[in-house]
Amino acid sequence: MIKVNNLSFTYPRASSPVLQNLNFEISEGEIFGFLGPSGAGKSTTQKILYKILHNFTGEIHIKDKPLGQWGKEYFEQIGVGFELPNHYLKLTGKENLALFASFYNKNRLLKVTDLFEMVGLQDSIHKKVETYSKGMKMRLNFIRAIMNDPDILFFDEPTAGLDPVNGHKIKEYIVNLKNQGKTIFITTHDMTTADEICDRVAFIVDGKLRVTEAPSTLKFRHGENQVKVEAKGKQPAKFPLEHLGQNAGFLEFISTNELLRINTMEATLEEVFIQVTGKALKA
Amino acid sequence: MKQLLKVSTADFKLIFRDPSLRIFLFLPALIFLVINIFLPYLISKFEGVNEYVSYVLIVATIENTQMFGFIYSMVLIEEKETEVARVYGVLPVSKMWFVLFRLIIPCLITALLTWAILLIQPFYSLAIMPSLVFSILSGLIVPVYVLGITVLSRNKMQGMIWIKIFNIAVVLPIVAFFVPDSFTHVFGILPSHWAFQGLSDIIDGGSFFVNAIIGFAYFLILLTVAVRKFSKIHFV
Ligand SMILES: Nc1ncnc2c1ncn2[C@@H]1O[C@H](COP(=O)(O)OP(=O)(O)OP(=O)(O)O)[C@@H](O)[C@H]1O
Ligand SMILES: [Mg+2]
Numbered sequence: 001m002i003k004v005n006n007l008s009f010t011y012p013r014a015s016s017p018v019l020q021n022l023n024f025e026i027s028e029g030e031i032f033g034f035l036g037p038s039g040a041g042k043s044t045t046q047k048i049l050y051k052i053l054h055n056f057t058g059e060i061h062i063k064d065k066p067l068g069q070w071g072k073e074y075f076e077q078i079g080v081g082f083e084l085p086n087h088y089l090k091l092t093g094k095e096n097l098a099l100f101a102s103f104y105n106k107n108r109l110l111k112v113t114d115l116f117e118m119v120g121l122q123d124s125i126h127k128k129v130e131t132y133s134k135g136m137k138m139r140l141n142f143i144r145a146i147m148n149d150p151d152i153l154f155f156d157e158p159t160a161g162l163d164p165v166n167g168h169k170i171k172e173y174i175v176n177l178k179n180q181g182k183t184i185f186i187t188t189h190d191m192t193t194a195d196e197i198c199d200r201v202a203f204i205v206d207g208k209l210r211v212t213e214a215p216s217t218l219k220f221r222h223g224e225n226q227v228k229v230e231a232k233g234k235q236p237a238k239f240p241l242e243h244l245g246q247n248a249g250f251l252e253f254i255s256t257n258e259l260l261r262i263n264t265m266e267a268t269l270e271e272v273f274i275q276v277t278g279k280a281l282k283a
Numbered sequence: 284m285k286q287l288l289k290v291s292t293a294d295f296k297l298i299f300r301d302p303s304l305r306i307f308l309f310l311p312a313l314i315f316l317v318i319n320i321f322l323p324y325l326i327s328k329f330e331g332v333n334e335y336v337s338y339v340l341i342v343a344t345i346e347n348t349q350m351f352g353f354i355y356s357m358v359l360i361e362e363k364e365t366e367v368a369r370v371y372g373v374l375p376v377s378k379m380w381f382v383l384f385r386l387i388i389p390c391l392i393t394a395l396l397t398w399a400i401l402l403i404q405p406f407y408s409l410a411i412m413p414s415l416v417f418s419i420l421s422g423l424i425v426p427v428y429v430l431g432i433t434v435l436s437r438n439k440m441q442g443m444i445w446i447k448i449f450n451i452a453v454v455l456p457i458v459a460f461f462v463p464d465s466f467t468h469v470f471g472i473l474p475s476h477w478a479f480q481g482l483s484d485i486i487d488g489g490s491f492f493v494n495a496i497i498g499f500a501y502f503l504i505l506l507t508v509a510v511r512k513f514s515k516i517h518f519v
Binding site for chain 2: 047050051052053072073074075076078080082084086087088089090091095098099100102103104105128144
């Protein structure tokens with residue numbers, strides 16, 4: 001769906017490139033995540049993909065067509081969820097959406113009232129956006145991004161600055177979109193989000209990509225292949241995962257003790273990130 | 284066409300819901316009052332004011348462009364500051380087309396109001412068609428002015444400063460009428476100069492063809508430059 005080869009980019013008047021030789025592919029129906037600290041180049045990459053920044057080097061293909069050959073019809077096919085809420089504060093939620101909706105082909109437009117209902121904003125549909133909370137504004141961002149029923153979606157930090165409840169809702173909606181077959185590219189510096197919803201993540205630091213892999217694979221590869229068992233009144237014990245069912249020590253431990261907890265010793269995505277890039281995510 | 288109406292409707296909702304913008308809609312009414320009531324009154328009291336009437340009329344028509352000049356500059360700067368402008372950047376619409384179309388309505392209303400100011404005043408009976416052409420020319424000040432200010436300003440504070448500067452620059456060519464003839468067209472660097480001279484021709488009952496041509500050419504070149512520059516930075 002999206003194919004990027006040797007993408008490099010330098011901002012006008014900047015001395016050094018912000019993106020250097022990025023290579024990645026996103027397949028249809030996949031949630032792909034860019035994970036990296038602030039200033040790594042995540043938003044820049046997305047802006048190039050949704051054709052706001054030009055003059056990059058390298059090749060980008062969207063649906064097998066070079067990005068440069070797409071005209072304004074490209075925007076019928078994509079949806080963009082911006083990093084920060086951006087709405088006309090003096091207009092109501094409905095007025096905001098209806099205004100932008102008028103630019104799209106009518107055939108694929110989703111119904112505005114359905115969209116508000118979907119994210120639980122139906123009671124605020126006729127209220128001015130200046131009365132919305134941050135979480136409500138971000139949900140409005142979200143439905144604006146999907147109202148033209150696009151095949152490809154870009155979400156820049158979709159959960160940043162949201163409380164856990166709203167953050168969780170947004171993540172659910174994104175997974176729902178994936179289940180409808182949409183191709184989704186998100187950026188985040190939040191490990192948990194990446195871990196929970198991304199099929200594959202790429203680590204980006206200082207404009208360079210390090211690894212691109214499924215989160216579970218990364219956690220497994222960089223963790224210890226052991227389980228840690230904790231029991232009442234006992235030191236925690238570790239047993240190798242391999243042939244665990246035939247491990248006499250393990251079997252005895254679990255049958256003779258009052259168990260509190262059993263965990264696999266896979267690394268967290270955060271630990272993997274630090275191991276791979278030598279950097280912490282929270283800069 | 285339908286989109287143009289939708290966008291303009293939204294723009295006018297934004298204007299009507301913001302008291303600091305709404306108040307500016309009274310500017311043309313104020314200009315009408317000054318021209319039709321205050322100025323005749325002044326003349327009845329002080330004979331000497333008579334010789335300045337044409338200049339007052341010229342300045343009044345140009346000041347009329349400042350209503351939408353100010354209002355739309357503020358709407359666009361606010362839209363950029365709040366990053367709503369970025370949303371237009373990812374809509375299936377040509378950016379340049381969008382910019383031009385959006386400013387058509389304020390440009391047209393300004394031209395019509397200017398025309399009305401010229402036709403409804405007690406001092407001269409001005410030729411109808413030349414007055415219309417002049418009104419369209421002065422209407423072009425609005426998009427050039429708005430785009431210029433928005434391109435130069437990062438936020439409303441800077442916007443206010445540029446609005447002041449542009450406001451002076453628009454009115455300054457009135458000085459051309461008070462300097463020796465050989466210096467008159469020094470003010471030609473300021474585009475409104477050609478509108479001023481054109482209206483002066485019309486008031487004198489002469490042909491304003493040359494000034495109109497230069498004026499239109501100048502404004503269209505500035506408009507082209509402004510639209511290009513604006514579409515490059517507004518939506519990013
Ligand atoms: N318009 C611009 N002009 C010049 N440099 C810029 C511009 N926008 C961003 N940069 C620089 O490019 C680099 C990458 O920025 P980008 O916004 O892509 O980072 P990011 O990974 O999205 O960070 P964050 O997590 O903070 O959103 C940063 O060093 C930033 O300072
Ligand atoms: Mg960013």
